[in-house]
Amino acid sequence: MIWIDGVLVSPGEGGVYGERMLKDHRVWDPRRSKLAALFAKGGGRDLDPQMRILYLGAANGTTVSHVADYVESVYAVEFAPRPMQDLIEVARRRKNVVPIMADATHPVEYAPLVEEVDMVIQDVAQPDQAGIVLANLPFLKQDGVYILMLKTRSVDVRADPDAVITATVRNLEAGGLKVHAATRLEPFHRDHAALVCTRK
Amino acid sequence: MQHYWFGDVEGGACTPAQGDLGALSDRLDTLRITMESFIPLSWEDAVACGVCADRRDYLDRLRALCIRRAETEISAYYQQSDIELLQMVRMLDEMDTVINLLTERATEWYIVRNPGFSRKYRAIGAKKMLSIIKKDRASPLGSLAGEIERLASERTRLMREVSTRADAVAPNCSALVGGLVAARLISRAGGLAQLARLPASTIQVLGAENALFTHLRSGTPSPKHGIIFQHRRVHNAPRSTRGRVARVLAAKLGIAARIDYFRGEMSPEFLEKAQRRIDDVAGIA
Numbered sequence: 001m002i003w004i005d006g007v008l009v010s011p012g013e014g015g016v017y018g019e020r021m022l023k024d025h026r027v028w029d030p031r032r033s034k035l036a037a038l039f040a041k042g043g044g045r046d047l048d049p050q051m052r053i054l055y056l057g058a059a060n061g062t063t064v065s066h067v068a069d070y071v072e073s074v075y076a077v078e079f080a081p082r083p084m085q086d087l088i089e090v091a092r093r094r095k096n097v098v099p100i101m102a103d104a105t106h107p108v109e110y111a112p113l114v115e116e117v118d119m120v121i122q123d124v125a126q127p128d129q130a131g132i133v134l135a136n137l138p139f140l141k142q143d144g145v146y147i148l149m150l151k152t153r154s155v156d157v158r159a160d161p162d163a164v165i166t167a168t169v170r171n172l173e174a175g176g177l178k179v180h181a182a183t184r185l186e187p188f189h190r191d192h193a194a195l196v197c198t199r200k
Numbered sequence: 201m202q203h204y205w206f207g208d209v210e211g212g213a214c215t216p217a218q219g220d221l222g223a224l225s226d227r228l229d230t231l232r233i234t235m236e237s238f239i240p241l242s243w244e245d246a247v248a249c250g251v252c253a254d255r256r257d258y259l260d261r262l263r264a265l266c267i268r269r270a271e272t273e274i275s276a277y278y279q280q281s282d283i284e285l286l287q288m289v290r291m292l293d294e295m296d297t298v299i300n301l302l303t304e305r306a307t308e309w310y311i312v313r314n315p316g317f318s319r320k321y322r323a324i325g326a327k328k329m330l331s332i333i334k335k336d337r338a339s340p341l342g343s344l345a346g347e348i349e350r351l352a353s354e355r356t357r358l359m360r361e362v363s364t365r366a367d368a369v370a371p372n373c374s375a376l377v378g379g380l381v382a383a384r385l386i387s388r389a390g391g392l393a394q395l396a397r398l399p400a401s402t403i404q405v406l407g408a409e410n411a412l413f414t415h416l417r418s419g420t421p422s423p424k425h426g427i428i429f430q431h432r433r434v435h436n437a438p439r440s441t442r443g444r445v446a447r448v449l450a451a452k453l454g455i456a457a458r459i460d461y462f463r464g465e466m467s468p469e470f471l472e473k474a475q476r477r478i479d480d481v482a483g484i485a
Contacts, residue, residue, distance in 0.1 A: 073259060081277045088267055098263050101270035108233045112204045113266065116240040139240055158416055 001039060001046055001070075008039050012069035016090060017062050026066065030188045033063040034123060034149045037188035043181055045119070045145050045196060047071050054117045054139050056104040056132070057124035057149075059083045061090035061097070067121070068094045075114045079103045107135050116141050123149040127156075130171035133197070137175075140199070146177065148195040149185075161191045169195065176200055203231045204241040205265060206251040214249035221268045228269070282369050282392040288362050289387040295355045300326070302348045306333055309341055327352070370395075371466040372456035376474060377431045377449070384427045385453070396461035403457075404428065404450035428453070433482045441483065448481045 002009050002025060009025035020027040030037040038044045047053075047070035058064045058076035060083045068074045073096045078084050084101050091099040102109035104124050120140050126132060133148055140146055150168055152161035161184075169179045177197040185192040202209045205228055207216040217227050243258045252258040277283065303326045310333045311317055324332070330352070333345035363379030370392055373382035388406045389395035395403070405412050407426030415422045425446035429435055437445045452474040459467050 081274045084270055084274055088270055091263060091267060095263070096259065098259065098266050099270055100266050101273050108235055108238075111233050111235065111238055112228060112231055112241070113262065114240065115243055135235070138235060138238055157413065 001044065008036055010066040010069035012065070013093065016065045016093075017060070026069065028066045033066065034185055034189055034192060034194065035063050035067070035121060035147070037185045037192075038147070038149075038183060038194040040188065041183050041185065041194075043183035043194060043196060045147070047119075051118040052115065054114060054120045054136070056120065056122040056136065058087055058099070059123075061087040061099075063121075063123070064097060065090050065094060068097050072096060073098065075100060075110075075117065077102055077104055077110060104132050105135065107138070111138075114139055116144075118144050120144070120146045121149070122147070123151075125151050125154040127154060129155060130168045130175070133172060133177070134175040137177075137199075142199060144198070146197040148172075148197065150182075150193045150195055152191045152193065161193070165193050165195075172197055173200075202239050202241070203233060204245070205262065206241075206246040207249045209241075209245050209249075214245055216249045216251050221265055224265055225269050225272070280391070281365075282386055285362065285365050285369055285383055286387050286391065288358065288365065289383045292355065292358050292362055293384075295351065295358065299348060299352050299355060302344075302351075303330060306330070306341060306345050306348060310336065313339065313341065370457065370460040372459045372471060373453055375466065375471050376453060376456050376478075377428065381427060381430050384430070385457075388427060392457065392461050396457040398454065398457070400447075400451040400454035403453050404446055425450075433478055437482050441481065445478070445482050449478055452478060 002011065004022050004025060007022060008028045008030065009022055010028050011025055014021050014026050016026070019029070028036045030040040035044070047067060049070070049072060051071040052073050053067060053071050054075045054077070055064050055067065056077045058078040061076060064074055064076045064087070075098045076087055076091070077100045078087050079102065084099070087099045091097040098113070100110045100113055104122070105126065105128075117139055118141055120136055122129070122133060122136070124132060129148060129150055133146060137146070148168075150165060152159070152164040155164045155168070165182050169182060172179055172195065176199060178200045180196045180198065183194045183196075185194060205217070205224065207214050217224055219227075243255065246252050246258050247254065252261050307329055313336065319329075330345050330349045334342055334349065336342040336345070359380065362383050366379035366383040366386070367374045370382050370386060373385065376382075377385075385403065385406055386392050386395050389398055405423050405426045406428075408423035409426075411420075411423035414420050424443035425434055428446055428449055431449060434442060434446050434449060455470065456474070459470060
């Protein structure tokens with residue numbers, strides 16, 4: 001990853017969402033992006049130029065645009081029409097982004113479009129986030145990494161975030177994954193955690 | 201056999217899909233895939249298939265297809281009759297807020313320019329106030345007040361339009377609670393389809409989310425009503441029966457929303473029975 005004076009950046013054409021530029025690089029703000037927050041907390045896995053990535057919950061394509069600066073290609077899945085309009089615009093400018101309008105809880109919808117990937121990044125506001133991980137495992141290479149951005153409040157608003165994290169880790173391990181680390185994303189994002197997983 | 205966007209692959213042999221983007225997209229909609237027997241595609245198969253020349257070409261074709269599909273789906277989504285209604289309701293509610301704020305500010309400004317003026321003991325509503333302020337020609341304030349007035353009349357026009365649209369989109373809900381309240385319920389639920397799938401208990405407290413979550417978190421009393429409080433049967437009911445009226449009204453609205461969504465036309469039998477029941481619990485039999 002590229003850091004300039006302690007600031008995480010990505011190499012690419014700027015002006016996607018009014019991001020700051022630093023020495024011709026795009027500043028990747030950990031307060032806006034959970035993935036950037038994970039890197040800032042030291043828990044990220046490096047993005048390499050030959051990597052292919054499946055990004056579930058791509059939203060407006062803000063984080064996707066930074067990921068695309070680093071890797072070979074990104075399959076960006078988003079369900080809602082409004083953010084999808086922005087995501088399409090990002091995909092027009094970034095030739096390595098494939099925008100897919102589909103529901104991450106139903107991988108059959110995009111199965112004929114997506115190849116095996118080195119990393120899946122999942123950032124969806126859904127109750128059954130562990131279930132979505134397991135449903136999307138077929139797309140992950142044998143030695144690939146699955147990064148789950150867990151919104152604990154989407155799982156259960158009433159429960160204690162740590163309890164939700166523990167329960168999710170248990171579900172993932174029961175589904176055949178090994179959770180290497182669960183990093184809380186405070187102070188950048190409240191009640192969020194990033195779980196870095198691989199196959200057992 | 202594995203079905204992919206570029207064709208079918210079986211035992212190393214590939215049959216390419218035929219036709220232009222539209223045909224490829226239509227074919228994707230007909231594919232029946234199960235994740236159990238699914239093997240992820242490899243792009244080299246697409247080259248072997250003769251669909252594309254290299255990796256760059258592969259991605260370009262796939263992107264063109266995906267963008268085309270997404271655009272088609274987005275425009276189909278926006279063409280649903282209730283989607284524009286959502287924006288209209290939200291615009292209406294924001295206009296209310298803005299007009300109130302501007303009128304208050306203009307009044308404060310007017311008072312500064314007219315030290316002898318007071319609203320005490322005079323029933324001057326916002327509308328009347330604006331027409332008074334408008335006469336102040338010596339300052340930008342006067343013409344600003346005129347603009348606020350125009351905004352207010354635009355707001356009234358928009359309100360009528362919202363009401364008419366709601367009558368068309370959700371005739372049964374609108375008949376029960378009026379077009380405006382029906383439109384607000386649809387807006388809060390995120391669409392008529394979503395509203396039709398909500399349980400009555402949720403419809404009852406739509407618009408009272410803050411109170412509801414405070415209740416769930418810290419055990420304060422649960423809210424009795426949200427948006428449906430705006431219906432006269434609810435806000436005119438005495439406190440002791442208000443919750444009951446809200447509950448019954450929400451239950452009938454739940455049914456009405458489903459008739460609206462799945463049948464799409466007015467149901468006089470249902471409306472008559474529902475209205476009678478609501479009047480009953482409101483104690484006006």
